[in-house]
Amino acid sequence: MATNRTYDQIQVGDTVTRARICTANDLYVFAHASGNINPLHLPNAQWEGVEKKDGPSAPFMWGASLISAVVGNYLPGPGCVYRDQTLSFHNKVKVDQVLDVTVTVLEKLPNNIIRLSTTVKVDDGTLVAEGEARVEAPSQSISYDAEELPSLLMKRHQHFDRLVARASQLPAIPTSVVCPDDSNSLGGAVMAAQAGLIIPILCGPVKRIQAAAEKIGVDISSYELIDTPDEDTAAEKAVALVHEGRVRSVMKGHLHTDDLLRHVVKREGGLRTKRRLSHAFVMDVPGRETPLIVSDAAINIAPDLTAKVDITQNAIDVARSIGIEPPKVGILSALETVNPAIPSTIDAAVLSKMAERGQIKGGIVDGPLAMDNAIDLEAARTKGIDSVVAGRAEVLIVPNLEAGNMVVKELTFLAHAETAGLVTGARVPIILTSRADNDRARLVSCALASMYDYYLRNGAAYAGNEELAAAAE
Known part of the structure; x- marks a missing residue:
């Protein structure tokens, strides 16, 4: 007003x-x-x-x-x-x-x-x-x-708008925010709290957090602050809050990813499960009918086949948590035929067969697929690929971190996609964004965590109140 x-x-x-x-x-x-x-x-x-x-x-x-x-x-x-x-x-x-x-x-x-x-x-x-x-x-x-004020007639990122609108209908999830002591990380956490997505507990050097709040002009007096001397202690405390039952997600602020994940993966006091941790970028690419999920472009550098099984299952769960059911999963490589000289094509074929036999559940998996015939139906038809997934993939599993990083940044800077990020495979969702990400990326990542938290606890995606979601848009 x-x-x-x-x-x-x-x-x-x-x-x-x-x-x-x-x-x-x-x-x-x-x-x-x-x-x-x-x-x-x-x-x-x-x-x-x-x-x-x-x-x-x-x-x-x-x-x-x-x-x-x-x-x-x-x-x-x-x-x-x-x-x-x-x-x-x-x-x-x-x-x-x-x-x-x-x-x-x-x-x-x-x-x-x-x-x-x-x-x-x-x-x-x-x-x-x-x-x-x-x-x-x-x-x-x-x-x-x-x-x-009427909305602009052209809306480029409607998928994320809908995701935030739907997630805001759920009760806000308690979230430990690690070192939100710069404008972007604190602003994103506050924006998510104001949108009713999270209840933040701010962990870090309090003086730096308060200075960031003054800089961007936000009132954080209603949020709990836990004062710690440094980033390492803040990450340790944020993880401990999960064990105490006080939070159901952890959000990365202004610190290096390694400094946070070191405490997440500890054998004693960490958040490990039997499944390997992996990161999923959820991308709102203008012109696509659904969001696009790319995994793993942030954690696993050169995953072997065993790791790729967990990466694929984690990505399927993320897709299902936001209502893509069943998700069509393309296992990417440089080409769409199995070639023993290219190990990623063999991994892709094995993952496809594992999904066919129920060892990977909840998605339709096919590969190897090259990027063009994974996401473009005409390219798939031109190459004669008869597959439910080819040309229609909603989840892309990349062969390694380098390839994933390139795919995500090309979509961001050439196709003007928006991104949100989430780490899964831990006891709770980890909201993992770049220190350079803006408030919007952090807001959508919190919405994603809320939807994933609901999925973990209920075994199905939150269907949402469609009338309320439409009104929110």
């Missing part, structure tokens, strides 16, 4: 700062809305020029629009009218940078006019833009519900 300040309520010195992350999607939306298709500002654009090596930067006028948002929503807020704006631009803005936009009242003038100082800075203090604005402040109080 946006509520304004009237001219009489405003005082000289009043100030508002709001943070905003620059995303690739912002650049695409701005290009469509403004008609500015300068390739300097478009991710993955093909063009020539000396600045190509620097990657895309946001148009300066996109940064200026953030000032308009603070003025229009907060100071003065709804009902105000811009009269003029001066701006000087100093530094470029890159995708995934966090910007702090500040508006300060400098002077009150006749006829409801107020003079404002306006600045945009990267969160490390680098000045992006500065100037002054004159705005006519409203005389009457106005409130506006942002939910009344």
Whole structure:
């Protein structure tokens, strides 16, 4: 709900700062809305020029629009009218940078006019833009519900929207969050808590967590904090909370993956089960009918056949937990025929036969398949592959971590897919995202953990209240 300040309520010195992350999607939306298709500002654009090596930067006028948002929503807020704006631009803005936009009242003038100082800075203090604005402040109080704003007609990631809407219908799961002491990790945990997905217990150096909260302007006073001296102790405590029965998932914050998983896989006091741990990327790829699951691109570097059995079973369970039933699983290799010179083709054939005989359960498994004939029906038909899975795969099992990493990043940066991540095979789901992932990735990963937790406890996916889910979309 946006509520304004009237001219009489405003005082000289009043100030508002709001943070905003620059995303690739912002650049695409701005290009469509403004008609500015300068390739300097478009991710993955093909063009020539000396600045190509620097990657895309946001148009300066996109940064200026953030000032308009603070003025229009907060100071003065709804009902105000811009009269003029001066701006000087100093530094470029890159995708995934966090910007702090500040508006300060400098002077009150006749006829409801107020003079404002306006600045945009990267969160490390680098000045992006500065100037002054004159705005006519409203005389009457106005409130506006942002939910009344119609959605954009083009929705690129509807699968994740539905996943979050469905998971939010479940009771929030208690989650130990390890070292949420930077903007992204804390912001994602808070966003997930506000969405009703998790009840966070924040484990880590409290002063650093509180400093991160102040930086992004969130109130964490309602969350339990467990003070630890360092990352290692925080990870140990987060895992111990599972044994104490206080949490049903663990979420990685601002620490290295190895520092967390070392405590997860300990023989004494860890979260091991009989099944091997593996990671699954759940990807919302624009244009696909279902999410796409890729495993394992984060934990198992060069898995042998025994490990691949668990990786495949874990990925099938993740797919089933989000309602893909039965999931069609493609075991990837460089080609679609068995070749003794390429070990991954032999592993793929064995995994397919194991699934056929019930040693891998719950999915339809086929392989070896190359990437093209796993996900493109025309490619499969061209090569004469008669398979329920070929061209329709919803789960991709990669031969090794390197291949998986390439597949995920190609889909992310070339196909504009969104990703969420989950580690399975432990006693509870482990929400494992990159330290560079944004709040959205962490939010969806928490939704995924909630759905997987329900699956573990009930043996089936949460069907959801379709009417509520539709309303939430």
